[in-house]
Amino acid sequence: MAYFRNHSEPEKEHEQQFHLPVLTSDPVSPQDEDWTDEQEARKDRYRLLFAVRDLFGTVLGALFILALLMLLVSLASWVIKDLSQSFSLLGGL
DSSP states (O other): OGGGOOSOOOOOOOOOOOOOOOOOSOSSOTTSTTOOHHHHHHHHHHHHHHHHHHHHHHHHHHHHHHHHHHHHHHHHHHHHHHHHHHHHHHHTO
């Protein structure tokens, strides 16, 4: 950012100060020496647990949306009946 400098010091190359690890989908691979079958089984159980949680979340979300749609349909039918009754009363006057 030589534009904002007030002195004639030469601009240094930008040095990266933070080295963040690159995360992959599988941070611990089976090739590691500490990897055991128990850890593999635990990892599989967690994957299954998360998949079941996602399934239940999707089903509950769909049921919630259906319930809201039923409430909207009920409200719309009530408004239509109320308006038709109101206009029929006004037409009799």
